[in-house]
Amino acid sequence: MTKYKVTITNRDNVEYEVDAKRPILDELRNQGVDLPYGCKYGGCITCAAKLTSGDVDQKRQVALNNWQLDNGYVILCVARAKSDITLEIGTESHYKLYRNPFLEPLKSYQLKADIASKEDI
Amino acid sequence: MNKVCCGPGYASPIEAINAPREKLLYTIAIYTGTGIQKPDYLATVDVDPDSPTYSQVIHRLEMPGIGDELHHMGWNACSSCHDDSSMSRKYLILPGVRSNNLHIVDTATDPKAPRLYKVIEGAEIKSKADLSGPHTVHCLGSEIIISFLGNAKGEAPGGYLQLDKEFNIIGRWENSMGGIKFGYDFWYQPRHNVMVSSEWAAPNTFMPGFDLEEVGHLKYGRELHFWDFEKREPVESFYLGEDGLVPLEVKFHHNPDSTHGFCGAALSTNVIHWWKNSDGKWQWEKIIDIENEMHPEWPIPLPGVMSAILVSMDDKYLYLNNWLHGDMRQYDISDPHNPVLTGQVYMGGLLGKSPKVNGVEVAGGPQMFQLSLDGKRLYVTTSLFSTWDNQFYPDIREKGGVMLQIDCDPENGGMKVNPNFMINFGKEPNGPSRCHEARYPGGDCTSDIWL
Known part of the structure; x- marks a missing residue:
């Protein structure tokens, strides 16, 4: 089982370990982190967080536009x-x-993504 | 002779108008999207001027979990069951737009302190009916139908969930969605075997927020649909075009014989009127067109955003809001083809015309409203939807929503803010919340339908 470290900068840099195969929301909530959420399928933006380093797989999300993705959400x-x-x-x-x-x-x-033009047009 | 009857509601709109005045009101209040990690709740508001707790929240019923985004509500029974003594207006149904949960709340055992009776889990609705994004609740005799704006993945057009009177899932109500692209609100007029439905957008489109460009890319609706109510399928659609961008609330006249009805096209900020002509054909026309206004510092003209409309119980007045401009309006629609503006008040809004009302700074603009059965008191709230609030009125996070009451003159027209009524949801015990739709225990102008 692959585990990664999550550091939350606006909570005193507290660190958690999460399973790479499971949604970060569930993994953090199971360890007692109080996080907002709504639809739980990637459609409603309530649980958005800002990624300031590292990499995630979020191909199931359908809420974010390219501007929000570019800002790290x-x-x-x-x-x-x-x-x-x-x-x-x-x-x-x-x-x-x-x-x-x-x-x-x-x-x-x-x-x-489904309606955006290419940046260089 | 009038039949003596003991079912819920009233024998006719006239009887509803003459009912005792409302003393309590229920409104939902949200924490979803506000940064406060508390459940959304149903607030009981004291609206009896003779009560020592007048103009206060006197009870709060929290939902079991966070993140529902309570929004609209509906009764288990209304005047459509007036002849059925086995029914009563006892339960209020509170859908969570984001969680998909349906909360069934008992308001009859103790009207001041409603209690949770049952929760239909969102996951069960997804698995049994492939629906998400619940919105409008109407009762159909002893059964209940609820519009959902998406399938289980949040994609349009969704459909209609049918519940029995014990709140068990029967399944999908409609036999077909035809070519309908989006869902939102609906209202039916049984004597004409018709239901009319409108279009917002897919949950995956409207839940994260609003973008003007997405309207141009046809991600938002612009059609109205007329259904064969008994066959449960759409039979005719009107393409409203630029006059009908984002058609939201639909209301028929309360008079069950009338074929006249109205829809507020939110982004075009127009009122669309429909009726059946002497050849039995449905017709539509635009009867009110609110001009965009320029904000002094912004590049794009600002539409009013007419997110709600309401018809008084006597069918004489139509009320509408301009959420971004900040005004509530009253039109005399005695001649539904030729409405006459008879009242207007400002509260909040982005144009700065009335930033403070009754001593409280208003974040947001007039949004959802409920009129007393006698047409004299209009209760107005200021939050639309958490993500949209956050885009247009970011200071609502700190200030919360408010509920105001406008005194309306049903004889001569006219509106004015009641100086003695103000509920500041910015001062709630758990921090600033935002109120939205309101209902009265005795029925209201946005629920009751007559067979």
């Missing part, structure tokens, strides 16, 4: 660790998750 209810990782968790990590579309409209390459 990961959907913990479906993401699995692929290396040791560092996270900021909770809504205090959401400062680049929400954007007012009338104030700062997204560019076409920043949309969700």
